[in-house]
Amino acid sequence: MASVLVTGGAGFVGLNLLEALLGRGEEVVAFGREDALPEAAAAAFEKLPGRLTLVQGDVLDAAALKALFATHRIDRVFPFAAITAGPVREASVPAAIIDVNLKGLIATLEAARDAGGVKRVILPSSAAVYGEAAYDHALLDEATTPCVPISLYGVTKYAVERAGLRLASQWGLDAIAARIGATFGPWERDTGVRDTLSPHLAIATIAKNGGEAVLPATVHGYDWVYVRDLAAGLLALMDAEAAPHRVFNLASGRDWSPHLDSCCATMAKTLPGFRWRRASAGEEPGIRFPEIRPRGVMHIGRARALGWAPRFTPDAAYADYAAWISAT
Numbered sequence: 546m547a548s549v550l551v552t553g554g555a556g557f558v559g560l561n562l563l564e565a566l567l568g569r570g571e572e573v574v575a576f577g578r579e580d581a582l583p584e585a586a587a588a589a590f591e592k593l594p595g596r597l598t599l600v601q602g603d604v605l606d607a608a609a610l611k612a613l614f615a616t617h618r619i620d621r622v623f624p625f626a627a628i629t630a631g632p633v634r635e636a637s638v639p640a641a642i643i644d645v646n647l648k649g650l651i652a653t654l655e656a657a658r659d660a661g662g663v664k665r666v667i668l669p670s671s672a673a674v675y676g677e678a679a680y681d682h683a684l685l686d687e688a689t690t691p692c693v694p695i696s697l698y699g700v701t702k703y704a705v706e707r708a709g710l711r712l713a714s715q716w717g718l719d720a721i722a723a724r725i726g727a728t729f730g731p732w733e734r735d736t737g738v739r740d741t742l743s744p745h746l747a748i749a750t751i752a753k754n755g756g757e758a759v760l761p762a763t764v765h766g767y768d769w770v771y772v773r774d775l776a777a778g779l780l781a782l783m784d785a786e787a788a789p790h791r792v793f794n795l796a797s798g799r800d801w802s803p804h805l806d807s808c809c810a811t812m813a814k815t816l817p818g819f820r821w822r823r824a825s826a827g828e829e830p831g832i833r834f835p836e837i838r839p840r841g842v843m844h845i846g847r848a849r850a851l852g853w854a855p856r857f858t859p860d861a862a863y864a865d866y867a868a869w870i871s872a873t
C-alpha cells in the first residue's frame with residue numbers, strides 16, 4: 546500500500562492531517578524535527594485503522610529525504626514543515642525562515658521527483674499571501690485579489706505557492722496550493738516554531754483550568770477555520786481527480802467575530818468553571834486577537850465546487866473543541 550507523507554507531521558495542522566488520514570485507514574509517514582508525537586496524540590492515533598511511521602529528520606537534509614522516499618512507497622505528499630515567524634523572529638533569523646519554508650519545500654519536491662510515483666503534492670500556502678490586500682477587499686478571491694504579503698512568513702508562503710507550482714510543472718509533479726486560513730482546534734500547541742498561536746487556544750486553556758478570559762472590547766472580523774474542517778479540505782484537495790485550479794482558499798468563508806460570546810457560552814456548557822467577559826474601557830484584555838484592522842473574508846467557492854464545505858459553525862466548533870479538551 547502506498548503512503549502519504551506529511552512533513553511537519555507533529556505540528557498542529559500535521560497532527561490533524563495524521564488523524565484524518567489514519568482515520569480512513571491510510572498508511573502515513575510523518576517526518577519532522579520531533580522524535581515523538583505528543584503522548585495524547587500517539588495514544589489516540591494507535592486506535593485508528595491506519596498505520597503511522599514517525600521519522601525524525603530535517604527538511605533541509607536532502608540525504609534524509611532521499612532515504613525517506615527510498616524506504617517508503619510515498620505517492621502523496623503534504624510538505625507542511627514550516628516556521629511561522631512573528632515580527633521578532635523574522636527580524637532576528639530571516640534566513641532560517643526562508644531556508645525551512647522555501648528551501649525545505651524545494652528539497653522535499655526534489656526528493657519526490659527523484660523517487661517517482663508521487664501522484665499529488667499539496668503546497669502549504671496561507672491567507673498571509675493576501676497581506677495588505679486583505680484590508681481593502683471584502684472578499685479575498687484566488688483569481689482576482691492581488692497578493693501583497695507583508696510578513697516574511699507571508700512572503701515565503703507566496704514563494705512556496707509560486708515556486709512550488711512552477712517546479713512541480715517542470716518536474717512532472719501534480720501540485721495544488723492550499724491557501725489556508727487562520728485555524729484553531731484540537732492538537733494546537735506550541736511547537737517552538739510558530740509565534741502566532743491562536744487566541745482560541747488561549748481561551749481553551751483558561752476554560753480547561755476553570756478561570757476567567759478577558760476578551761478585547763472589540764474584535765475585528767476574522768474568518769477562522771476549525772482545524773477538523775481544514776483537514777477535511779486538505780484531504781479533498783489530495784483526492785480531487787481533476788482539479789480545475791491550482792490554487793484554492795481553505796477557510797470558513799465567514800466572519801467569526803460576532804459569534805465570540807456565544808462560542809464562549811457554548812464552551813462553558815462543557816467546562817462549567819469557565820468565565821469570560823469583555824475588557825472594560827482602558828483595560829488590557831488577557832486574550833489577544835491578531836488583527837488590529839478589519840479584513841476581508843476568504844472566498845471558498847473553488848473548494849466548495851470540489852465538494853468540500855466547512856461542517857462546523859462557530860458554536861459547533863467550540864462545542865467540539867470543548868468536548869475534545871475535556872476528554873484529552
Ligand SMILES: NC(=O)c1ccc[n+]([C@@H]2O[C@H](COP(=O)([O-])OP(=O)(O)OC[C@H]3O[C@@H](n4cnc5c(N)ncnc54)[C@H](O)[C@@H]3O)[C@@H](O)[C@H]2O)c1
Nearest residue numbers: 553555556557558577578603604626627669671725728739
Ligand atoms: N496554523 C495555521 O493557522 C496555518 C495557516 C496557514 C498555513 N499554515 C501552514 O500549515 C503548515 C503547518 O503549520 P502549523 O500551524 O501546523 O505549524 P506548527 O509549528 O504547529 O508545525 C510545524 C511543524 O514543522 C516542523 N518543522 C519546522 N522546521 C522543520 C525542519 N527544518 N525540518 C523538519 N520539520 C520542521 C516543526 O517541528 C513542527 O512540527 C505550515 O506550512 C504553515 O505555513 C498553517
